[in-house]
Amino acid sequence: MPTSCRKALRKFEKSLPIALLRTREVTMRLFKPFIDSHDLTMPQWRVLRALAEDEALDAKTLAERCVILPPSLTRIFRGLTQRGLIEPVPCTDARRHMVRLTPEGLALFEEVVQESEPTYRQLADAFGAERLDTLLDLLNDLRDTVQRMPDEDPAEHPALRKVAGMR
């Protein structure tokens, strides 16, 4: 059973958002060179990766999955389309902007995945493949949990009254 060793964590290390940020930072640094070498930004890469899994996706779904705000996504679509990595897909709802990978986009995606594979295996070996799975499960479960938490009424937080405008 992959239980992590219970070292005493410092108070600073117990902040969830900070722990997530710091861990992401070092992890990303590990894989970023592979993205950089193909002249992709991290948000662009997240879009390619999301599209590699599904046939085609609309802007709203991509924005949510890739944690990119709509205005940024518009720019990213422009860039990736100009490079011939994605292409628009006709959609019955003309409001929706659906896109998919082109063959070139898919090829680039698979190239990056292949190149970074050894680094990923090295990480899995050093940390433990099973613990890595546990971590991924916990991360995705936590995300689900938080998303299901009711958005609180700001008016109930005295400290937030000034933001909520006392309504």
Next chain:
Amino acid sequence: MPTSCRKALRKFEKSLPIALLRTREVTMRLFKPFIDSHDLTMPQWRVLRALAEDEALDAKTLAERCVILPPSLTRIFRGLTQRGLIEPVPCTDARRHMVRLTPEGLALFEEVVQESEPTYRQLADAFGAERLDTLLDLLNDLRDTVQRMPDEDPAEHPALRKVAGMR
């Protein structure tokens, strides 16, 4: 034993950097209103939080712990000093810029912690306090693991030759 339920994860959800980003995003959104209401940015908050744990810290340590680049930290020091939340600490090594919380800074920190406490408890209840601990341990362990991984020679990655300049 807090083992997460082994749901089948989609390929996209198995990307560690993306999972970390998405989970941080929803988690941060939960606590961000408390930071916002005191006119603090997230990086500023991370600095206050780090200083609340240690007596005084220098810029280099803060940059590493708070995942802030030195140029940004310089600006953050200016802002927090102007607001009277931090103050410089004389240091034997005149190159080092050491700072600590002022009493006002400490008071603000504790105010924010108190205000966000109910939300944190709500999260711990919904997700499971023990699983949350496990997650924090795994995150900090993974960070240590990655940081101990040798920086690879870019020249060994064929894909990175162009970046490394073939040296």
Next chain:
DNA sequence: TATTGTTATACTCTATAACTATA
């Protein structure tokens, strides 16, 4: 000579609001 931090600069992302087009 190496280290710490600041300045300068360019670029990207973040965030909000206002607007257009479609349903």
Next chain:
DNA sequence: TATAGTTATAGAGTATAACAATA
């Protein structure tokens, strides 16, 4: 009227290089 996406804009973060001061 509500929704999807774009445009506009201001602000903050990201990243590098060049520089100053100190060790």
